[in-house]
Amino acid sequence: MTLDMYYANNIYRISALLALGLAASMLPASAADVRVGISSKDTYVGMPVRLQIQIRNAKDFDPPVMPTVDGVEIRSQGAPGKSTQITSINGVTTRTSSVTYSYELTPLRVGRFELPAITIRADGEEHQTRNIEFMASKSETGDLLFVEIAGKEKQIYVGQALDLTLKIWLRPYRDSERQLTLSAGDMWQMVSPRSSWGMFQDRMLEMAHNRERPGAKEVIRKDSDGVEHSYYLYQIEATIYPQSPGKIDAEDVHVIVDYPTQLGAARDPFGTFFDDLPGGMPSRMGRDDFPSPFGQRLVVRSTRPIVADAEVDPINVQPIPSEGRPDDYRGAVGEYQIVTEARQVVVKAGDPIELLIGIVGTGPMELVQAPPLDELPELTADFKVPRGPLAGFVQGDRKLFSASIRPRKAGIKEIPAIPFTYFDPLQQKYVTVHSKPVRIHVNEADTLAMDAIVGGQAGADVPSADDGMSPADTSATFHNASDNSVLSNESPRRAIPWSALVVIALPPTIVVGIGIAKYRSDCASLLARWGWGMHRIDARLTNAMTIPEVADELAHYLGVRLKLPSGRGDTSAILGRLRAWGEHSLAVRCERVFQAAQQVHASGVSRPVPVETIKQEAHAVVAGLQSHLLRSRRTPTPARQTKQNGLSPHRVANFLVLAMAMAANSLAAAPSNTSQAALLTHDQQLALFNEANTAYQQALQVTSDDSAEAKQGFADAAAKYELLVDSGIRNSQLFTNTANAYLQAGELGKAIAYYERALAIDPTHPTALTNLQHARRLLASRSSESAEATSVDLNDLLPLANQWLLERIGLRTLGMTALAGWCALWLVIGLRVIGRRFAWKSLATVSALVTVLAASGYFANWPATSESQAIVTVAEVNLREGDGNRFSESGAKLSEGDAVQVVKQRGDWLKVRQASGGDGWLRSEQVVCL
Incomplete structure (x- = not known):
């Protein structure tokens, strides 16, 4: 075995050696540098070589852009590796940093390949790598490995299920020296992870995840020369659904085996560690242990790669015939059945019905599409259905779809049968199956009966008594405000404004x-009785410097309090009034003060008696007069004619x-704040507001003709109004508009919530008050339709x-x-x-x-609305118990329109408290917070 073949057989270990070699060859430098290296210059078709590009000492650089090489598949090996090396020689420390990009180059054919120079810009300069050349030859598999793909069918249609079997014949390795043959499990471990499995990739990943290997058996097979040998046969099953006509090919199936060439005994438990060092031979310790008859452990000491491409049995994929194809056909191939179910069977005209559609079949269920409901005239005649394809999910051997349909008028008895068309490859024709009709009962729309708006559109027809409306209903008004003041913020109104x-x-x-x-004089007398002005006369008497000043202040005070017309100088009148009242002691004290003042004036003596003594007499007179006034029950002066x-x-x-x-x-x-919400400009708010008003008015026009279209229009209008609310506008009329639209659309919970929000700003809003009561009556009648009438409690x-x-x-x-x-x-x-x-x-x-x-x-x-209050908007929901992370069902139930208190929020869950005091968790989309 040549050294190049050794490197080709062990590219992952060589990659590590290559990185060490690049690092060892670095010299201390501060300038940016770019290096390139390849693990081997010789390889086999289908076996990748590792290419590494290293950028050193660059603070700013662009990642390399790999060129395109004909016949070579280039794949990046993930994020680049980063390293830093610090060396110190003779006291000089050098720091070297590097970034290494790794790529796998896989030749797809035999030949010589050249990777041109790569230009990399680093620290403002351009650096070019050298050209890289390598050879790819065909692996000489010989008679060691055969790969075939066999199918049960020779001809199928596009989309039809095709069962394929990948067969791998691998001759077991036999060590003649030790008379040892590797087992089927040992030989399977020699299959390289670099193999490409193509259409069998999912099955291989599943087996790897479950730590399984394909079943194997030992069989006899003839080689290319007709000589029989023993092989291990591995079979892997997979089912595919061809999506295009033509021949089944397996160009992306390449099986690579690192076939053993030598076994050896393991030296010690650290043998694999030393084998991985430069100069050591490769070891597969941990993967391939083979016990010998003497109990020694054997490992694969050397291998050589063998690569085999899969041969495929001729299988022709035909296109689905276009002749006779129904309009509702959506590509299903196989055999299918369809069932339908309605979540609500008793509704009002225009209210949504959740229609569940289940399809069971033999084809790929993830590719099955729902029937085109909007193209079925027997359904669209009486129901408003969603447009476009429906989303679904696969559950076992079936796929489930959900659609919200709305009956257009009252009196509809059933949802018609839904057809589903598929192509049956066995019969080679299109087949249409139908679900069973679903019995329903559609009543009159109670909210839409009020399309006659009190004070609303001109020319609207006023409903008659035969419309089924109660007298209270006629007071409800559903005219939405359309002036621009709706887009201004309002402050909450106080119960008693300033x-x-x-x-x-x-x-x-x-x-x-x-x-x-x-009654000025009477008021003054009354105030005097309670001591009004006492502190002023006491202060003036205290601040007087002479006896005449004391006498003057006292005479003035007594003249006013006794209401004498003669003024302050008539001391005889003062003394006479006091004696007339029976206050002789007060008269004597006053006389002392006045006589002392007269002596000062007559004799010129400044102080015949001490001035402090006179002040005390004066204070005593004032106090005695106040006591007399408090005891007296009548006015001391005769009645006078007032003006x-x-x-x-x-x-x-x-x-x-x-x-x-x-x-x-x-x-x-109410005071208002005209500042606009920041999330939308005023022009955007105005445009959205006009669109909502238009949708609302158009829905009003079709209420009598098509309840479903009307309710859908009201729902669209409500959604647009709600966008304005979400943009930050707080306006009682905008909330009322939104509530009116939701009420007309049949979503009573949301309508009640928005009426409550309007009343939180303006509790006197007449439309919100009236329509809120109407919405609550509708909700009560909805919940008691099947209940018997009960007597009214006095409470x-x-x-x-x-x-x-x-x-x-x-x-x-x-x-x-x-x-x-x-x-x-x-x-x-x-x-x-x-x-x-x-x-x-x-x-x-x-x-x-x-x-x-x-x-x-x-x-x-x-x-008294609290900001932490919320209204339930779903028909019925069970409260959940838990700590916010794990929940379990509790016995408490809430109904649409119930008010709850929000205690806390955790993610999409709200902890709420009922009026009865019980706590539980709800999803945030199940309530509207006020």
Whole structure:
């Protein structure tokens, strides 16, 4: 055996030696350098050689671009390898980094091949590798290996199942010196992983994954000279489905065997380690252990490659005949059956029905296509079906498809039989099989019966009493707003806006002001009784420097408090009033203060008595007078005729009417933020909004003719409205538009959720309030259609009455009524204050009752929506128990429209809490968060 053949037989070990050789040949350098090397210059057809391109000391470089070589298949061996080497010689340290790209070059024919120079740009410079040449010759297999592919059929059709058998005859190696023959398992281990299996690749991978090998038996076969020899026959089964007409070929099936040429005893447990070093012979320790009769371990010491291409029995693949091909044929070949099932059998016109289609057959199920439902006139006449091919999944020997179809009108009794056409190669003709019809019951569409929009389109027909609508239904309005204000953000409305607080405070403020203006003296006296102004007179008395100043301050204070018209100087009037009240001690104290002041003025003596003593007397007088006023139950002065000060009933009424107008304005308008959402431009939002409105209006036009088309149009409109919501717009009217579209499309859960979102911003929105109640009634009627009528509980009367009140009056009207009653109450009080004589007590009582009742209804119905609340949007779902990673079914069930509290979120799962207090997990797509 030549050295080149040795390298060709062991390319993987030679690759490692090549990398070591390249690294050993490197010299310390800082400039970028490019090297190229090949594992062997001689190989065999179908056996790859390893090519490595190494780029050293380059900070920036482009990966190599491999050229195309005729007759050679070039494959990259994955990501490049990176290494760094640091050497130190005589104190000089050199750091060398390298990146190595590896490729496999597999010759496809015999001949000489040349790989041209490769240009690589590194650190701004271009580097070229040298040309690489190598030879490929045909492996001399001799009589050691035969490969054949046999089929059970000689002629098949495109797409028909074809069972093939790959047969490999491999002559066992016999060591004449040791009289030892390798077993079938030992010889199979000599099959190289570089073999190409073509159409049998999947089967080979499956066996490798299961650590299996093909079954083998020892047979007798003649060689090319007619001499019989013993062979191991390995057979591998596979089924293929040809996709093009012509002959079956096996050009991509190449079996490579590293055929043993020498066995040897293993030296020690470390033999394989030393064998892998340069200069050692190759070992297959760990793969090929052969026990000898004396118990010694033997290993393959040398091999040579043999390559065999598969020979294929002539098998002709014919095309599917075009003559007589049905229009619904979609390429199925074999024998098939079709079954259908409807998930919902009792629906309303336009509501979706999930139609399940199952196909069972002998062909490749992953290639089977569903019947073209949109091309079946017997189905499309009564149902709206999806366009285009349906997606499906393979389950065992069947393939399942799911389609959502919608009945166009009420009264449809069944889903017609669905045909499926296939080509039967045994009969050589097209065969059509049918499923059984599915019995269903389609009722009238309750939501679509309201295409007559109250306050909506001009010319819409008002439904009659025969339409099956309840009286409450006629109050529902489904007119969607189309003005651009819908695209502006709104702030949530407060139960009592700041402007309403001003309005509430204004009437009592006006009336109190009128009372103070009219009874000013009485108010002052009342305030004086409670000590109003005491701190000021105490401070003035304390700050007085002389006795006359003390006397003046005291006389002024007493004159005002005693309401003497003569003013501060009439001390005799002050003393007389005090004695008239029976306050003799206070009169004596006042007289002392006044006499001391007179002595100062008469004699010129500055201090006949100490000024502090006079101050104490003055403080005692003030305190005693305050005590007398608190004890007294009557005004110390006779009644005086007060002036009207220009106030009249007309002015008071005007003030209160203005207050009512301000209240109406505060409830009718909410503060808004006109900033646009950032995810879409204003033009994009406007275009999407117009498309949604157009789809909604077009659906309204076909409600009476085609319920399915209408509901599909409403669903499309709802999806477009929802895109605007997802872009960040928070607007009560946009939410109401979305809810109206979902309600008309029959998705009541989502409709309820969006009505709730609208009311979270504007709880007084009349359309959202009315339509929400209507949606809940529809949901209740849907769940109780099969239930018997039950008597009404007395506990339900109050909620029913409250619901009736909201539908007939509305939350906004209740608030307006409460404010009107409040203003009327203070109007009555104000008129009585200014002296008008009428039955004011009766009017005040009625106004107070109206205010209390209306305000109670207003605040009781004001929604307290939490951001963590969500609405269930699926018909029925079981809560799951678990920790967020593993779940199990729990007994709790939720229905469409139920409100839950979101506790936490983990991925696509939400932990929710029911109104009853139970917790569980739901998928996020099963609810809409408010």
